[in-house]
Structures are given as structure tokens and as C-alpha cells.
Amino acid sequence: MFRDIRCVLFDLDGTLIDSAPDLALAADEMRVRRGLPSLPVERYRSSAGSGARGMLGVAFGVTPDDPGFEALKDEFLGNYERRMTRLTAPFAEVDHLLSTLHRRGLNWGVVTNKSQRFTVPLTASITLFASASVIVSGDTTPHAKPHPAPLEEAMRRIGxxxxxxxYVGDDERDMLAGRAARVGTVAARYGYLGPGADAARWPADAAIDAPLQLLNLLDLA
Structure with a gap:
């Protein structure tokens, strides 16, 4: 259990919101356009936390080092920007979790590697983010996670x-960033985690299998 916590920061995709359907379909549209068979959303889900790199890896088996990756990435990002609010929604229990934190006087916010191009309109479209004390995107600071700079910027803004x-997140880089920023870390094992991920090996102080379990760790249940 954590003591004297006044602020809880969260990763976004895979921790607060399930954006996998929109991310997956943005990539799958590209497959279909090229005459390839459509893949089910579940094939993409575990890679959703890796954004364009993960989605294009599933859709086409490419990596950022492959020729043509940047062109595919630009096409993917355009697709995603057009549809990113269609199917994306908070995970079950997240609304209750965040409203409880807010009601009990704790600041809460978002620290994500998603760029402001997507973070700003996406969070604006979901009502629960209105009570966030801070939203730090992947390009808010010169460094993205696992560098501690985004978390440090969020704490600076909140004071x-x-x-x-x-800090709560569903990827090892979230735990590494939290450790580097000297904050408590909680692994969200209900999230995307990533292919072959072993959350038990992450440098996390605690882990949860559902959002509301966080309240138990804060003695707020």
C-alpha cells in the first residue's frame, strides 16, 4: 500500500482508454486497400501500445528500419487521425476510479508517448478528462518515456x-520512466502489455488487474 500520495499519473492507451479498435482498423484499412485479407482486431490488440510501429508490424511485418516504413507510417497516422474517436472509450471502471480520486482531493493526470496531434483532440472528446490536472504528450518535452522528463514535467506543472x-502504466517503459523519476510505479496488467511481455519482471512497486484495484493500494476503497 502507498502512503501520502497526492497525485496519480497515468499512461493513456491501454491504461485509461481502449484505443486498440481504432488503431487496429486504421492499419487494417491499409491492408484491405492493398488487396490483403482483413485481420481481426484481436490480432493487433497486444501491439496497440506501440502505436504506428506496432500496428504496421502486425499489418505488414515491417519495422522502422525497413525501406518504405515512413511512407506507411504517414498513411497510417492519417487514417488514425480521421477515425481515432469512433470506437475508443475508457476501460470499464476507469470513470469510477478517476471520479473517486478527484472527489478525494487527489490530483490526477496523463503522461503518454502519444503526440499532441492526437492526445489533445482525443482527450477533449472524452468527458472524464475534464477533471485531469495535467496532460503531457510524447512531444511535450524533448524526450519521451522511458526518459523521466515527461513525468517530471507533469509533476512540475501540478506542483x-x-x-x-x-505512475500507472501498461508497458515496461512506463515503469522505467517512473523509476527514473523517483515515483511509485504500478503495472496495469489489464492493458496491452506488448507481445511476449512479462509484467512480473518489470521494475514496478505493485500491479493491478483491474482499474479499481488501485483504490485498494491507496487505501481509498
């Missing part, structure tokens, strides 16, 4: 010290 802060 909270690391010892009073907690």
Missing part, C-alpha cells in the same frame, strides 16, 4: 514532489 506521486 508535487516525486515522493507524493504514483
Amino acid at each position: 508535487v514532489e516525486p515522493r507524493h506521486c504514483l
Whole structure:
């Protein structure tokens, strides 16, 4: 259990919101356009936390080092921008979790590697983000996670010290960023995790299998 926590920061995709359907279909549209068979959303889900790299890897088996990757990435991002609010929604229990934190006087916010191009309109389209104290995107600072800079910027904006802060995420880089920023870390094992991920090996202080379990760790249940 964590003590004297005044602020909880969260990763976005795979932690607060399920964006996998829109990410998957943005990539799958590209397959279909090229005459390839459509893949089910579940084939893409575990890679959703890796954004364009993950989705294009599933759709076409390419990596950022492959020729033509940047052109595919630009096409994917355009597809995603046009549809990113169609099927994306908060995970079950997230609304209750965030409203409880807000009601109990804790600041909460978002620290994501998603760029502002997507983060700003996406969070604006979902009502629960209106109570967020801060939203830091992947391009808000010169460095993205696992660098601690985004978390440090979020804490600076809120005015909270690391010892009073907690970071929740569904990827190892979230835990690494939290550790580097000297905040408590919680692995969200209900999230995307990534192909072959072993959350038990991440440098997390605790883990949860559903959003509301976080309240138990904060003694707020």
C-alpha cells in the first residue's frame, strides 16, 4: 500500500482508454486497400501500445528500419487521425476510479508517448478528462518515456514532489520512466502489455488487474 500520495499519473492507451479498435482498423484499412485479407482486431490488440510501429508490424511485418516504413507510417497516422474517436472509450471502471480520486482531493493526470496531434483532440472528446490536472504528450518535452522528463514535467506543472506521486502504466517503459523519476510505479496488467511481455519482471512497486484495484493500494476503497 502507498502512503501520502497526492497525485496519480497515468499512461493513456491501454491504461485509461481502449484505443486498440481504432488503431487496429486504421492499419487494417491499409491492408484491405492493398488487396490483403482483413485481420481481426484481436490480432493487433497486444501491439496497440506501440502505436504506428506496432500496428504496421502486425499489418505488414515491417519495422522502422525497413525501406518504405515512413511512407506507411504517414498513411497510417492519417487514417488514425480521421477515425481515432469512433470506437475508443475508457476501460470499464476507469470513470469510477478517476471520479473517486478527484472527489478525494487527489490530483490526477496523463503522461503518454502519444503526440499532441492526437492526445489533445482525443482527450477533449472524452468527458472524464475534464477533471485531469495535467496532460503531457510524447512531444511535450524533448524526450519521451522511458526518459523521466515527461513525468517530471507533469509533476512540475501540478506542483508535487516525486515522493507524493504514483505512475500507472501498461508497458515496461512506463515503469522505467517512473523509476527514473523517483515515483511509485504500478503495472496495469489489464492493458496491452506488448507481445511476449512479462509484467512480473518489470521494475514496478505493485500491479493491478483491474482499474479499481488501485483504490485498494491507496487505501481509498
